[in-house]
Amino acid sequence: MPLCLLPNRLLPLPYCPLITCHASPAALRSSPSSPPPTLPNLLNNTTPVPSLSCALQCPHFQSCSGCTHELNLHRPIIVDEADQFFKSVGVSDFDFDSSRLWGWRSRAKLAVRGSSMKPLIGLYEEGTHNVVDIPHCKAHHPNINAAVELLRQGVTKLNIEPYDEDEGTGELRYVQMAVTTYNTSLPAPERYKNGKVQVSLVWNSRNENSHNFEKLNALANFLWRNGGPKSDVRFIHSVWANFQTSTNNIIFGNRWRHLLGESGFWEHAGGIDVSLSPSSFGQANTRAFDILLRKLQKYVPYGASVTDLYAGAGAIGLSLAATRKCRSVKCVEVNKESKLSFEKTVERLPNYVDSSISWHLADTSVEPLSWLMGSEVVVVDPPRKGLDASLLDVLRTISSLERKAKSAPESSYSKVKDEKRPWVLRAMKDSVQIGSKPALEGSESLPQTLIYISCGWESFKEDCKSLLSSKKWRLEKAHGFNFFPGTQSTIHLTVFDATGTAFPDLVQILLPTIEFLNKILALAFGVFAPTNI
Numbered sequence: 001m002p003l004c005l006l007p008n009r010l011l012p013l014p015y016c017p018l019i020t021c022h023a024s025p026a027a028l029r030s031s032p033s034s035p036p037p038t039l040p041n042l043l044n045n046t047t048p049v050p051s052l053s054c055a056l057q058c059p060h061f062q063s064c065s066g067c068t069h070e071l072n073l074h075r076p077i078i079v080d081e082a083d084q085f086f087k088s089v090g091v092s093d094f095d096f097d098s099s100r101l102w103g104w105r106s107r108a109k110l111a112v113r114g115s116s117m118k119p120l121i122g123l124y125e126e127g128t129h130n131v132v133d134i135p136h137c138k139a140h141h142p143n144i145n146a147a148v149e150l151l152r153q154g155v156t157k158l159n160i161e162p163y164d165e166d167e168g169t170g171e172l173r174y175v176q177m178a179v180t181t182y183n184t185s186l187p188a189p190e191r192y193k194n195g196k197v198q199v200s201l202v203w204n205s206r207n208e209n210s211h212n213f214e215k216l217n218a219l220a221n222f223l224w225r226n227g228g229p230k231s232d233v234r235f236i237h238s239v240w241a242n243f244q245t246s247t248n249n250i251i252f253g254n255r256w257r258h259l260l261g262e263s264g265f266w267e268h269a270g271g272i273d274v275s276l277s278p279s280s281f282g283q284a285n286t287r288a289f290d291i292l293l294r295k296l297q298k299y300v301p302y303g304a305s306v307t308d309l310y311a312g313a314g315a316i317g318l319s320l321a322a323t324r325k326c327r328s329v330k331c332v333e334v335n336k337e338s339k340l341s342f343e344k345t346v347e348r349l350p351n352y353v354d355s356s357i358s359w360h361l362a363d364t365s366v367e368p369l370s371w372l373m374g375s376e377v378v379v380v381d382p383p384r385k386g387l388d389a390s391l392l393d394v395l396r397t398i399s400s401l402e403r404k405a406k407s408a409p410e411s412s413y414s415k416v417k418d419e420k421r422p423w424v425l426r427a428m429k430d431s432v433q434i435g436s437k438p439a440l441e442g443s444e445s446l447p448q449t450l451i452y453i454s455c456g457w458e459s460f461k462e463d464c465k466s467l468l469s470s471k472k473w474r475l476e477k478a479h480g481f482n483f484f485p486g487t488q489s490t491i492h493l494t495v496f497d498a499t500g501t502a503f504p505d506l507v508q509i510l511l512p513t514i515e516f517l518n519k520i521l522a523l524a525f526g527v528f529a530p531t532n533i
């Protein structure tokens, strides 16, 4: 471990090189937000010290597994590697956008362990199941920390038993805190710091009829009374319960219940109001997500037909429908919990949006080609493990598939009424269709633009190399986003264009002629022209 990362982090560190957080305008699009309040006075010290202006300064660093890096938060080390990688595959203008460096996390799932007198609410220590209390976490939106403190008081006052993993006993297992900064009654600059917290309590019982439900209700009421709209602080938005009794490591069970406050939860991102239910996927850094969406929109032509794979509640696809007036947007997602949020978001789309919009409950890896047919642009936003192998295969062979589909007398992918495949039928049953504009004219066409949003750097590099080696795609643009300052996890937005079928097709047509001419040349003069184009 480098000397400058030793635990006593707030003392001057004599032998460290001077590390500053200056960044070129290209590398740092927006200036970091204000640093945390307690800066030690190092100004009179003559020894060079690491600059603290972009340092984490979190008292939980190293005991908590959440952050892995505490200096230069604005530019994780991985950015240099990414820059090299993108250069090696032909993109020389990779840029990196760093937004808020502290208080950026607006969604946190925290384990609750310990005892009712001394609850521990936080993350696991690296490689263990020991929970580290993180009341002063610098990544959390400050109101998450305030809500955690209130929860801690409630647990103690009401004698709530935190979960015991070994015994499977106790009441409160986890809590999810999600912040909404959507409050149009406040001036825009005031909205972030006045974010309100939706608290989801993961309760160790089957449902509302269990014997300890009254205790859960009492805890919810405590939070509402002391943090809700009638309290002095007013930072609690709502309280939900999730019931989970399984002994595995899965945080949430299938049963949710809204207890107090507003049931709707909104954020404004990518130019639209986005509904987020506690059970569906939500971005942890909503500010950075908004910046990413605005950049992504520029790569989608007006009026395009778009497929959004790994769509969650469709935030990306719906933002494109509104801002790029898409002809059609097709969202594909495997988690059924996202459907309701999708429907609510659609209801709030501006009136001028007349795209054909659909959301399908389906596994992208099953017959992926069927989701791509009829779209000009495909957006993929897979989990950390990257693209499913079957989707990658289809993308690698896309132009030959398009030729096949076009030459087939009647495309099997457009025979909706004769559909017999059970998984497609299921997806159709659980799908939502809004608007009836057909997808692209001649719906056998396949995407010419692939927009890949990646949260797993290693898997992305593999997928990217595989796509490029197929010669069907060229990487045009790459942008990085500082979604998780304090870690080496960044998100990349990359844009691939189809290399075009015109040239390979021409070669295919001319090849017999070239070979024929070759034979004549060989017969006449004994020379060969190379044909391995």
Ligand SMILES: C[S@@+](CC[C@H](N)C(=O)[O-])C[C@H]1O[C@@H](n2cnc3c(N)ncnc32)[C@H](O)[C@@H]1O
Binding pocket: 281, 282, 283, 309, 310, 311, 312, 313, 314, 315, 316, 332, 333, 334, 335, 362, 363, 364, 365, 381, 382, 383, 384, 388, 455
């Ligand atoms: C990184 S999230 C992106 C969500 C969404 N694009 C957003 O920004 O809100 C990945 C999503 O992919 C979904 N997912 C994972 N595997 C899938 C699969 N095989 N088919 C469809 N969706 C999948 C997850 O449920 C999750 O919602």
